Amino acid sequence: MKISKIFLYNEPSINELKINELAEFIEKQIGASVEIRQKFFQHFNLEKEILYQIASCRVFNPYVPFEKHNPTIEDITFEERSEMPSATNNIILYDGFELQNIFKHAIPDSELSSDKFHLIFTTKLTCSYDYEDYRYHGRAVICSNPSIISTTGMIEAPAKPRDYYVQLYEKMSQGLNLEAAKREFDGRFLEYHDNRLRFIVRGYALQAIFYYLTSVPFCESKKCMLYNAHWQEDLLYTQMKVGKLCEHHQEVLSNLQNQYA
Numbered sequence: 284m285k286i287s288k289i290f291l292y293n294e295p296s297i298n299e300l301k302i303n304e305l306a307e308f309i310e311k312q313i314g315a316s317v318e319i320r321q322k323f324f325q326h327f328n329l330e331k332e333i334l335y336q337i338a339s340c341r342v343f344n345p346y347v348p349f350e351k352h353n354p355t356i357e358d359i360t361f362e363e364r365s366e367m368p369s370a371t372n373n374i375i376l377y378d379g380f381e382l383q384n385i386f387k388h389a390i391p392d393s394e395l396s397s398d399k400f401h402l403i404f405t406t407k408l409t410c411s412y413d414y415e416d417y418r419y420h421g422r423a424v425i426c427s428n429p430s431i432i433s434t435t436g437m438i439e440a441p442a443k444p445r446d447y448y449v450q451l452y453e454k455m456s457q458g459l460n461l462e463a464a465k466r467e468f469d470g471r472f473l474e475y476h477d478n479r480l481r482f483i484v485r486g487y488a489l490q491a492i493f494y495y496l497t498s499v500p501f502c503e504s505k506k507c508m509l510y511n512a513h514w515q516e517d518l519l520y521t522q523m524k525v526g527k528l529c530e531h532h533q534e535v536l537s538n539l540q541n542q543y544a
């Protein structure tokens with residue numbers, strides 16, 4: 284597999300992504316040219332039918348595999364609003380692979396050749412059903428072409444420190460202010476509009492691209508940006524403190540680049 288062009292679809296409500304910097308980073312790492320586009324459904328036509336399809340992949344019961352939802356008029360209006368550039372965070376669950384399918388169908392065939400890779404940013408919380416524990420889990424990245432990176436997923440999917448939940452529960456049961464508990468853990472997990480999102484997103488973008496190029500998106504090592512972090516603290520460590528690929532993956536990448544040359 285070879286990528287000659289990468290399209291990034293911006294999520295304008297999340298300035299902290301700093302998409303221009305991300306594009307430069309990817310260009311340097313992968314050696315393919317990167318084009319930044321506006322929000323996916325501003326670049327491509329948003330038809331009523333698409334709004335209906337998006338609304339129908341909402342997940343209401345996280346304990347059962349995907350069932351198509353029958354959207355109401357309100358659901359469709361909600362989707363219409365959330366596609367506006369000014370829309371704020373959306374923490375409703377959507378089946379990530381159903382959503383991926385909708386995005387894919389909106390891209391013209393001429394742009395679906397295998398050397399073109401599409402990476403879509405969204406505030407929608409993508410999730411996938413896990414048959415190991417029979418429930419849906421939030422995902423920051425849905426790997427495929429197009430791939431989806433959920434800004435809400437980056438914040439909500441990897442778990443916060445265990446002690447944080449304990450303290451939160453204690454404070455709640457004592458009727459105390461939760462802000463104090465949050466302050467105590469300041470910086471140990473990502474928050475909405477966190478300035479660190481611009482660095483965190485790099486690892487997820489590389490995971491999506493690695494999956495496309497090699498079918499292996501993740502690395503076992505915490506000293507690698509491809510580490511699949513289940514905890515916020517691991518995520519911050521691998522992307523902020525380490526911020527690079529391990530030797531093995533650096534080599535994989537160099538070999539791929541040589542193949543292109």
Ligand SMILES: [Zn+2]
Pocket residue numbers: 502503504507508509528529530531532
């Ligand atoms: Zn690695």
